[in-house]
Amino acid sequence: MFNFYRLFSKQKQLQYVLLAVIILIILPLSMDIFRLNLIGKYLSFAFVALGLVLAWGYGGILSLGQGIFFGIGGYGMAMFLKLEASSVENTAIQSTPGIPDFMDWNQITSLPWFWEPFQNLGFTILAILIVPAIFAYIIGVAMFKRRVGGVYFAIITQAIASILTILIIGQQGYTGGVNGITDLRTLLGWDIRTDSAKYVFYYLNAGLLFVCLFISAFILKSKFGRLLVAMREREDRVRFSGYDVSNFKIFIFCLAATFSAIGGAMFTLQVGFMSPSLIGVVPSIEMIIFCAVGGRLSILGAVYGCLLVNLAKTNLSESFPTLWLFAMGSLFIGIVMKFPEGLAGIIQQYIQPAIKRYIDNKHVKEDDKTLEQFETEKGV
Amino acid sequence: MQQEKYVLSIEDLTVSFDGFKAVDNLSLYVLENNIHVIIGPNGAGKTTVLDLICGKTKSTSGSIDFKGEELTKLKEHQIVHRGVGRKFQNPSIYEDLSVFENLELSFPRGRTVWGALTFKCDKQVTSRIEEVADMIFLRELLHTPADVLSHGQKQWLEIGMLLIQDPDLLMLDEPVAGMSVSERQKTAELLQKITKNRSVLVIEHDMQFVEKIADRVTVMHQGKILSEGSIKKVKSDPKVIEVYLGH
Numbered sequence: 001m002f003n004f005y006r007l008f009s010k011q012k013q014l015q016y017v018l019l020a021v022i023i024l025i026i027l028p029l030s031m032d033i034f035r036l037n038l039i040g041k042y043l044s045f046a047f048v049a050l051g052l053v054l055a056w057g058y059g060g061i062l063s064l065g066q067g068i069f070f071g072i073g074g075y076g077m078a079m080f081l082k083l084e085a086s087s088v089e090n091t092a093i094q095s096t097p098g099i100p101d102f103m104d105w106n107q108i109t110s111l112p113w114f115w116e117p118f119q120n121l122g123f124t125i126l127a128i129l130i131v132p133a134i135f136a137y138i139i140g141v142a143m144f145k146r147r148v149g150g151v152y153f154a155i156i157t158q159a160i161a162s163i164l165t166i167l168i169i170g171q172q173g174y175t176g177g178v179n180g181i182t183d184l185r186t187l188l189g190w191d192i193r194t195d196s197a198k199y200v201f202y203y204l205n206a207g208l209l210f211v212c213l214f215i216s217a218f219i220l221k222s223k224f225g226r227l228l229v230a231m232r233e234r235e236d237r238v239r240f241s242g243y244d245v246s247n248f249k250i251f252i253f254c255l256a257a258t259f260s261a262i263g264g265a266m267f268t269l270q271v272g273f274m275s276p277s278l279i280g281v282v283p284s285i286e287m288i289i290f291c292a293v294g295g296r297l298s299i300l301g302a303v304y305g306c307l308l309v310n311l312a313k314t315n316l317s318e319s320f321p322t323l324w325l326f327a328m329g330s331l332f333i334g335i336v337m338k339f340p341e342g343l344a345g346i347i348q349q350y351i352q353p354a355i356k357r358y359i360d361n362k363h364v365k366e367d368d369k370t371l372e373q374f375e376t377e378k379g380v
Numbered sequence: 381m382q383q384e385k386y387v388l389s390i391e392d393l394t395v396s397f398d399g400f401k402a403v404d405n406l407s408l409y410v411l412e413n414n415i416h417v418i419i420g421p422n423g424a425g426k427t428t429v430l431d432l433i434c435g436k437t438k439s440t441s442g443s444i445d446f447k448g449e450e451l452t453k454l455k456e457h458q459i460v461h462r463g464v465g466r467k468f469q470n471p472s473i474y475e476d477l478s479v480f481e482n483l484e485l486s487f488p489r490g491r492t493v494w495g496a497l498t499f500k501c502d503k504q505v506t507s508r509i510e511e512v513a514d515m516i517f518l519r520e521l522l523h524t525p526a527d528v529l530s531h532g533q534k535q536w537l538e539i540g541m542l543l544i545q546d547p548d549l550l551m552l553d554e555p556v557a558g559m560s561v562s563e564r565q566k567t568a569e570l571l572q573k574i575t576k577n578r579s580v581l582v583i584e585h586d587m588q589f590v591e592k593i594a595d596r597v598t599v600m601h602q603g604k605i606l607s608e609g610s611i612k613k614v615k616s617d618p619k620v621i622e623v624y625l626g627h
Contacts, residue, residue: 223490223499226481230474237472240434241486241541242460251493 008217015300016213023206023303033195040202040270042310043209045070047263049291049302050212051256056288057296058225059252060232061149065157066260066287068164069132071279073261075168075175076131078274079115080124081184081192082176101183106173115174121188128265129258136257140250147246149235158281165280180275184268192269205266209303212259216299219255228252289332295344304343385412387549387579388433393442395432402428404603406442410549415571415580417590419614420600421624426583427469429600430551433581434466435459447548457491465547469554471534475527479518479537482526483509486541508544515573516540517566532563536570543574550580556589568592587625599624 008016027039048066055061082100091097094104099111117123139160143153168175176182186192192201219225231238231245239245268274277283286309294305309331317324339345388410395403403425410416418426431437433444435456444451451459474482487508490499513519516536521529526537535555542550555571556564564586571580571593584590590597590611597614599606601624607617614620 219497222497223485223501224493224496226474226477226485227496229476230485233474233476234472236436236468237474237538237541238485239456240436240460240466242457242488242491242545244455244457244491247493248496 012217019300019303020210023209024203028199028202033198036202037198037270038314039307040198040205041267042306043205043303044263044267044270045287045290045310046209046303046306047212047266048260048287049294049306050209050216050299051259052287052291053296053299053302054216054219054228055252055256056291057298058220058228058232059249060228061249061253062151062154062288063157063253063256063284064154064281064288065159065161065284066256067279067281067284068157068161069136069257069260070264070267070283070287071164071168071274071276072132072135073128073264074268074274074278075181075264076118076124076128076261077265077268078181078184079118080121081187081268082181083111083115083119084187085183085185100176100181102176102179102181103173108173112174128261132257132261133254136254137250140246140253144246144249144253158284161279161284162281165276168276168279176275178276180273180277182273182275184272187269193272198270201266201270205270208262208266212262213299213303215255219252220299224248286328289328291342292332292335293342295342297341298344301342301344308343386410387412387447388581389445390429390433391443391445393429393432393439393444395428395437395440401603403432403439406600406603406605408598408605410579410581411596412579413575413577414595415575415582415593416596416598417582417584417594418598418600419584419587419590419624420606423602424600425603426600427553428603430466430553430581430583433459433549433551434464460545460547461491463546463548465542465545465550467535467538467542467550467552467555469557471531471538473526473534473537473541475525478523478525479513479529480509480522482537482541483512483544486544488545512540512544515543515570517570532559532567535559536567539570539574546578548578550574550578552580552582554583554585556584556586564589 023043028036031039048070051069052063052066055063086098086100088098091099091101091104094101096104096109099108100115103111118127139157143149143156148156169178171177184192187197191197220228227238227243227248231248235245264274264278267278290306290309291302292305293309294303295301309328313324313328316327320327335342341348386409388408390406390408393403393406393408394401406425406429408429418429420426428437432439433446433451435451435454435458439452442452446459446462446464449462451462451464454462474485477485484501484505487505489505490496509522510519513522516539518529518533518537518540521533526534529537535558539550539552539555552571556567559567568589571582574580582590582593594611596609597611598608599614599617599620606623607614607620615625
């Protein structure tokens with residue numbers, strides 16, 4: 001349908017290959033499955049960061065509630081796995097066997113109606129992809145058609161994340177409350193807690209991430225990508241060039257939501273639980289930091305940002321648990337003030353020219369002095 | 381007068397902001413293939429009239445008829461689709477994109493989400509972009525980032541972004557403000573060239589420029605029309621001299 005090679009320049013292709021080598025070969029070979037599983041967890045956040053690059057970096061839509069969609073995906077998957085783990089044999093000691101344990105503790109005697117369809121894996125996967133998009137569509141229509149944007153949009157999404165967390169914690173019998181949904185065991189009879197399953201999920205996660213990266217690259221390469229930049233700069237001009245700006249914002253917000261939900265589902269599969277602590281205000285803001293550190297205008301940067309910030313978090317928070325939050329906060333402020341385009345920006349600005357200079361210099365030494373003379377004349 | 385056709389008829393248009401009537405019971409008619417200039421002191425409501433036509437501001441009462449269709453009920457992008465183009469007072473272009481991309485985004489195709497995803501910049505688009513770039517004196521600069529253009533070139537680029545849509549009515553808000561003398565000259569030529577098959581509604585303060593381009597002039601004052609007609613008639617109107625031109 002479209003030419004794969006035309007999507008990327010030579011340099012871009014190299015960057016994708018490098019990321020693929022790191023994720024698919026170097027990391028799995030260099031660490032045990034416990035560590036690799038942690039990396040897989042970090043990479044499940046990369047889906048959210050990727051969505052934020054599109055919505056925030058390019059579209060200028062700062063959503064402080066991406067945890068909502070991560071949560072919808074994560075809970076969807078957890079509900080399916082929990083139902084499978086709650087077979088009548090497994091839960092024979094409960095007063096109502098065959099329903100999830102936390103329901104039984106909360107005196108619920110039959111499976112609630114909205115849990116029913118999650119017994120089917122096909123439905124679950126569809127729900128993970130579609131429900132967040134529908135939810136984002138409703139928020140998007142309500143906000144963007146009324147031209148709510150900027151900081152107001154950020155505050156409203158944050159409020160929704162907060163409301164959702166409170167709702168989940170409050171409805172313990174239906175949602176597992178503050179503990180979330182835990183003790184997940186099998187997927188279609190296949191034990192997800194084994195090392196081999198963890199490898200499979202790691203590679204599945206990586207594969208899906210690359211699919212999402214390619215979708216993003218395709219969108220940014222199309223006229224849609226340029227329109228996003230144009231909208232961020234001069235919304236009125238785009239509107240008076242005959243575009244219905246809100247539709248474009250809604251689309252990109254829905255896509256970011258679906259990406260986040262895929263990440264959430266992969267998180268549940270790899271980590272083995274889902275809880276409200278992953279979808280509220282704080283994790284939603286953490287996702288922004290991953291995206292900002294990696295570079296909000298770079299889809300590959302988002303992946304690196306997730307890896308680096310989370311590695312630092314895991315290592316630092318083990319040794320200095322209280323200090324970590326301050327470190328994270330100052331990291332964010334520092335990046336936004338000094339390097340608004342994050343790591344990707346630093347590489348583009350400093351490292352790539354240095355490499356280019358190095359290569360050019362080599363040429364000078366090999367060929368005559370002509371290039372050097374030329375450069376001195378030009379005053380480079 | 382009746383044998384000439386109006387492309388735009390504004391009747392009894394009023395808009396009030398918290399009781400202040402920025403445009404007060406205004407009626408204005410723009411003829412086909414005409415350059416119509418609105419002049420008047422600051423705060424007369426000139427820009428508000430353009431805002432009302434293009435849908436940026438909603439009117440309190442009155443009607444705006446464009447080629448037999450009522451504009452006051454339409455949304456901004458729908459008004460653009462009907463054939464009304466609007467240039468803003470400060471050059472409003474996409475500075476992170478190149479001149480070519482600025483024009484490409486303004487090309488009237490692929491304006492839906494799906495259309496934008498599948499848009500292909502084919503021969504037809506590039507040749508049209510080059511044609512417009514020629515007109516606005518930016519042919520050599522097609523692949524320059526728009527933010528390095530001079531102020532005058534940015535103004536032309538925005539005019540070009542409207543031209544590429546081939547609108548029937550082009551509205552320009554102070555197109556020569558901040559331009560050098562030679563740029564003004566070129567802009568006047570440009571306007572005369574592009575008005576061949578469309579109407580242009582211009583707001584301008586520079587009387588020399590107005591004299592050069594205007595087919596018809598409307599003088600506004602405090603949201604109302606003070607005087608209307610040829611530039612000669614308006615210039616000799618004692619009311620206009622009193623409030624605007626000075627003695």
